[in-house]
Amino acid sequence: MDDRRRRDWAPELPLRTPRLLLREHRETDLDDLALFHGDERTVRYLPWPVRSRDDTRTALLKKLSQHRAPAEGDWLVLAIEEIATGRVIGEVDLRRGANGHADIGYVVRRDREGLGLASEAVREIIRVATDGLGVTMIDAHIVPGNTASERFAERHGFVRHPDGDVHDPENPTRAYRWTPTG
Numbered sequence: 190m191d192d193r194r195r196r197d198w199a200p201e202l203p204l205r206t207p208r209l210l211l212r213e214h215r216e217t218d219l220d221d222l223a224l225f226h227g228d229e230r231t232v233r234y235l236p237w238p239v240r241s242r243d244d245t246r247t248a249l250l251k252k253l254s255q256h257r258a259p260a261e262g263d264w265l266v267l268a269i270e271e272i273a274t275g276r277v278i279g280e281v282d283l284r285r286g287a288n289g290h291a292d293i294g295y296v297v298r299r300d301r302e303g304l305g306l307a308s309e310a311v312r313e314i315i316r317v318a319t320d321g322l323g324v325t326m327i328d329a330h331i332v333p334g335n336t337a338s339e340r341f342a343e344r345h346g347f348v349r350h351p352d353g354d355v356h357d358p359e360n361p362t363r364a365y366r367w368t369p370t371g
């Protein structure tokens with residue numbers, strides 16, 4: 190990755206894995222996003238409400254410019270496109286922190302769980318974060334009860350990091366941390 194892309198957290202898109210493209214969001218993705226943004230079970234542990242189509246459109250408008258994260262605190266938000274169908278089946282996100290630190294987020298629509306697709310996307314974003322963006326530490330903040338996400342994080346080398354837990358009774362989260370050495 191060249192210096193400008195690295196500085197601006199602007200990876201060259203799309204990123205490609207065997208079954209997926211990780212790419213910028215487009216206005217034409219609305220139908221695909223509405224499917225999982227409106228799925229109560231999928232968003233149950235996300236910091237998102239269950240969204241109507243109109244609310245999903247508003248959320249999508251914000252995502253359109255989040256294919257780069259030039260400042261600390263910005264989110265890099267990539268659509269997960271399934272190559273076989275051309276549909277957006279989820280998203281993978283990285284929040285830019287200080288000193289090589291990032292937070293991660295991931296979601297796939299319900300009927301694409303259990304196929305290893307989320308794994309493919311997360312492996313690729315970790316690769317780009319570490320090889321291209323200078324990231325050396327990635328945290329996942331998981332809502333208590335989201336055992337699918339805890340298992341998923343552990344499978345990808347994240348380890349429990351209780352110092353990062355948030356004890357806010359309204360929005361508690363359990364922290365998991367990834368470093369290159371585990």
Ligand SMILES: CC(C)(COP(=O)(O)OP(=O)(O)OC[C@H]1O[C@@H](n2cnc3c(N)ncnc32)[C@H](O)[C@@H]1OP(=O)(O)O)[C@@H](O)C(=O)NCCC(=O)NCCS
Binds near residue numbers: 232296301305307335
């Ligand atoms: C968390 C989440 C992304 C995990 O998705 P997932 O589809 O279970 O994860 P994977 O892509 O790793 O799929 C793993 C499963 O697919 C199976 N699998 C099938 N083919 C596979 C392949 N080619 N490669 C890897 N795994 C494969 C694995 O054996 C595994 O099964 P298991 O869970 O019974 O062990 C998903 O549950 C989700 O989107 N949840 C809602 C949003 C959410 O809560 N996000 C997290 C916020 S912190």
